[in-house]
Amino acid sequence: MRIAVAVKQVPDTAEVRIDPERGTLIREGVPSILNPFDEYALEEAFRWRDELGGTVVVITMGPPWAESVLREAVAMGADEALLISDRAFAGADTWATSHTLAAAVTKLGDVDLVITGKQAIDGDTAQTGPSIAASLDWPQITFVGKVRSIEDGHILAERYVEGGIEVVRSSLPAVVTILKDANTPRLPSLRGKMKARKLEIPTWGIDDLGLDPAETGLDGSPTRVVTISTPETSSDGEMHRGTPEELAAVLADLLLGEEES
Amino acid sequence: MDYYLSDELTDIRDICREIAEKYIVPARAELDEENRFPREIMKVMADSDILGIYIPEEFGGTAEAFGGGAMALSVATEEFSRACGGVAVSYAANALGAMPILISASDEQKTRYLPDLASGRKLAAFALTESEAGSDAGGVKTKAIKDGDHYILNGTKQWITNGGEAQVYTVIALTDPSRGARGLSAFIVEEGTPGFSYGKKEDKMGIRASATRELIFEDCRIPAENLISGEGRGFIVAMKTLNRSRPGVASQAVGIAQGALDEAAKYASQRRQFGQRIDSFQAIQFMLADMATQIEAARALTYSVARMIDAGAKKYEKVSAMAKVFASDVAMKVTTDAVQILGGYGYMKEYPVEKMMRDAKITQIYEGTNQIQRAVIASALIKETAAGGN
The missing domain is CATH 2.40.110.10 (Butyryl-CoA Dehydrogenase, subunit A, domain 2)
Incomplete structure (x- = not known):
């Protein structure tokens, strides 16, 4: 069993602020972290590897410094790591990203299962996992809250969908996207950390993957982000003082007045 | 203070801090209240490879990566103690139980017992x-x-x-x-x-x-x-074991004291009286300054002894006793002052400092009372003097 987990380095959104003048994220000084959903994807991969044997390879596409999230994954328990990095990949949207990651999975050759987190906390698209499946022409099971079994070349998983649970069985290879309900991610281990520091991580670029620049990066991206803006926030408030009865009357007038207008 | 820990010791510190923050801090009040052994937390420590850090590689541990095991144990024990003295001593006592085997047993005995202790399959x-x-x-x-x-x-x-x-x-x-x-x-x-x-x-x-x-x-x-x-x-096995483990008690004391200072400094920066933060009062400032200084001195002494042991020193009974006695006295004083800074709140169980004060007391008592430690120090000093100085 060889499981590939695709992860993403994201800005720690708890630390992100928005430039109100330009309507863009202020990324300077914001720490980069492993996308939190990906920790659950990794844990799911580790659990099945520990049970069935095999290896977990963690992959990310990004700039050279995205390597740090790969080392974090190795410290948690990943056996191998792979960085997909090339200037030609810069500016990729989810289509170009998943197309590139799918090419890496194809080149790896013997992958039985690709797992990703449900979504990344920066873009919030939840598209890359499903799009990898589409690009590979593999079946996909998204929003998985529980993997029930992996046996006889099939995976049986529970999709937590609105209003219920959908149980889906798929042949392998397949792509699965994982929810936080699936497990509790393990902490990094000491041996994992020591291995992570020393591990040589291969980098594959556009030539290694045999891709055309027209299908990667900005050139290969059909979508464009036109603007990013934050909703206008209003801090206007009115202060009223009085007895509970008086305040209730004020509130009632305001609410009823709004209804009438 | 930067002690220039190696990358490997920094790994231990980071992992232990994460275990402390994610598992120990949320559970400590309940474990204390219920007098309950932290089995689940010991399992997390085992899964993170923290139980074997003082055991050599040939017996399933990772001690060589840290240049021994004394410094590794000190760093781990301190981090756990910062969160909870009770959980930390469960960890440290496991190492204490393994120590006679580690330092005095035959290779056959080591092969039979140490791998299970390194992996956490068994506790000692x-x-x-x-x-x-x-x-x-x-x-x-x-x-x-x-x-x-x-x-x-x-x-x-x-x-x-x-x-x-x-x-x-x-x-x-x-x-x-x-x-x-x-x-x-x-x-x-x-x-x-x-x-x-x-x-x-x-x-x-x-x-x-x-x-x-x-x-x-x-x-x-x-x-x-x-x-x-x-x-x-x-008797020799027991004394060697205790000499070797005393820096662990010192580390426990340093950790408990650091935890109490963290709480006191945080509280003093938030609590307002007379219209201002109480850490703007010199009375509080000087207490915090003394606490921090004493902790740093205790840590420096403890690390020095641990590094001496890892460097292969044969005689460290005196300094090992000094670290234990000094750090535990600091822990008692600092935790008492932390309760004082938190005032009435410090005396209540809603805040962790009263527990830290209770936890600190034992470090002056066990693994040789501080009076016995002083006797050990004095006797070594007298011998050195008789031999013409050190």
């Missing part, structure tokens, strides 16, 4: 204390009488940390009552051996997450091959 405990043998190890009454290829143990050990929770016990018993301390020997006793049972579980003032229990031996037959080192070597 050290059993020396009895009702009449505390500071005076010569008062041990538990007997081990040779019978063919077995020893028969009879007696009761008291206040054994990890008692009832550990599976491997290193026990000091008398093989030759006529020779006093020189008649003591060290044995490995496994849980489940017929004639070995657990007695009273103690209800303690502090470190309540740790298990403290009696061990009862009634005609308990153990294989002669479980003797460590040799007959009559028990």
Whole structure:
């Protein structure tokens, strides 16, 4: 069993602020972290590897410094790591990203299962996992809250969908996207950390993957982000003082007045 | 202060801090209240490879990566203690129980026991204390009488940390009552051996997450091959073990004190009286400054001793005692001052400092009271002076 987990380095959104003048994220000084959903994807991969044997390879596409999230994954328990990095990949949207990651999975050759987190906390698209499946022409099971079994070349998983649970069985290879309900991610281990520091991580670029620049990066991206803006926030408030009865009357007038207008 | 920890020691610190923040801090009040051993947390420590950091690679540990194991143990114990003294002593007592095997046992015994202790499949405990043998190890009454290829143990050990929770016990018993301390020997006793049972579980003032229990031996037959080192070597094994483990108690004290300072400094920056933050008052500032200074001095001394042990020093009894006595006195003072800074809130269980103060007290008492430590220091000093100085 060889499981590939695709992860993403994201800005720690708890630390992100928005430039109100330009309507863009202020990324300077914001720490980069492993996308939190990906920790659950990794844990799911580790659990099945520990049970069935095999290896977990963690992959990310990004700039050279995205390597740090790969080392974090190795410290948690990943056996191998792979960085997909090339200037030609810069500016990729989810289509170009998943197309590139799918090419890496194809080149790896013997992958039985690709797992990703449900979504990344920066873009919030939840598209890359499903799009990898589409690009590979593999079946996909998204929003998985529980993997029930992996046996006889099939995976049986529970999709937590609105209003219920959908149980889906798929042949392998397949792509699965994982929810936080699936497990509790393990902490990094000491041996994992020591291995992570020393591990040589291969980098594959556009030539290694045999891709055309027209299908990667900005050139290969059909979508464009036109603007990013934050909703206008209003801090206007009115202060009223009085007895509970008086305040209730004020509130009632305001609410009823709004209804009438 | 930057102690220029190696990358590997920094890994230990980071992992232990994460375990402390994610698992120990949320559970400590409940563990304390319920007097409950932190089995789940010990499992997390085991899964993170923290239980084998002082055990050599050939016996399943990772000690070589840290240039020994004393500094590694100090760093880990300090981080756990910062969150909870009770959880930390459960961790440290496991190492204490393994120590006689590590430093005095045969390779065959090491191969049999250390890998399970390194992985956390089993826990260990050290059993020396009895009702009449505390500071005076010569008062041990538990007997081990040779019978063919077995020893028969009879007696009761008291206040054994990890008692009832550990599976491997290193026990000091008398093989030759006529020779006093020189008649003591060290044995490995496994849980489940017929004639070995657990007695009273103690209800303690502090470190309540740790298990403290009696061990009862009634005609308990153990294989002669479980003797460590040799007959009559028990006192030396015990003293070597305690010399080696004392920096661990010092680290526990440093950690508890640091945890209390963290709470006090945070509280002082938020609490307002007379229209201003209380850390703007010089009375509070000077207390915090003294606390921080004392902790740094205790840590520096503790790390120095641990590094000395890792460097292969043969004689460190005096400095090991100094680290223990100084750090534990600092812990008692700093935790008391932390309660003072938090005032009425500090006295309440909603805040963790009253527990830290209770936890700190034991560090002045166990593994040799601070009075015994001072006697050890003075006796070494007198010998050095007689020998023409050091």
